[in-house]
Amino acid sequence: MRYSQQREIIRDIVFSTNSHPTADWVYGKAKKSMPNISLGTVYRNLKQLTDQHIIKTIYDGTIARYDWNKESHDHLKCVDCGEMVDIQTSNRERLKTVVNDKHNFDITDVEITFIGKCHKHNKKEKKE
Amino acid sequence: MRYSQQREIIRDIVFSTNSHPTADWVYGKAKKSMPNISLGTVYRNLKQLTDQHIIKTIYDGTIARYDWNKESHDHLKCVDCGEMVDIQTSNRERLKTVVNDKHNFDITDVEITFIGKCHKHNKKEKKE
DNA sequence: ATTTAAATAATAACAGTTCCTATTATTAGA
């Protein structure tokens, strides 16, 4: 994989945020420093970076997001604002072992997403 | 929601399989008993059935699948054949509570997908 | 039976993503 300025910019953008950005968001950012970068280039590089295990691709409903955090970790997702934050689930590895033993499946990974409302949206409304 | 023959067929198809079918697969099946049903009708009804909590929509990577099983449960996914099977994870509810308490998030649900290889593909190769 | 509105088939529109191709840029080697 040969060096390219575009790929460096794209990589840096993904590493600059905890927001699990979409390709389109990365594209918007990238255009600021390189006005005629193309969306195709962004997608191609995000895929290459994923293949090289430099970033991770995660799926949020029906769209792809990108994550610089390659550690095995889980996510918390707000149904109101879509915000997605990292979380460390304690039993993670044990879960995998348990399932591996119980089923005829060779488990390599587990993806856990907690769905709910972030502090901005879980204002507990008092009845009355 | 008024009765329709199309919706009944679609519902029955989803309830007839454990394979977590895609809209397109349901469409193919439905055409057998109702040759000029349209794909739009399939999508519209799958969404309605989901809204009525008669079935569940789940996302597999970037595409939607449908599940008659409304119990809270998890999935095992084979990276080789894409097969997706139901699984009951024991600590599920406790996981939610723990996360709820630790983070400023009001958790309503958790989605757990185990990634691996099903028995058809996990033939353990002995290093010679 | 008549009326009303929900549901349909057909098809266009859409969003996210991948693919294509002529041009440009990186880099290994002379």
Added chain:
DNA sequence: TCTAATAATAGGAACTGTTATTATTTAAAT
């Protein structure tokens, strides 16, 4: 340092899964 080979690019077309539009059909209440 210049050149040649070719990886990567910009721009745009194509593709895929899904949703929206609309004229027509259908369920079902009166």
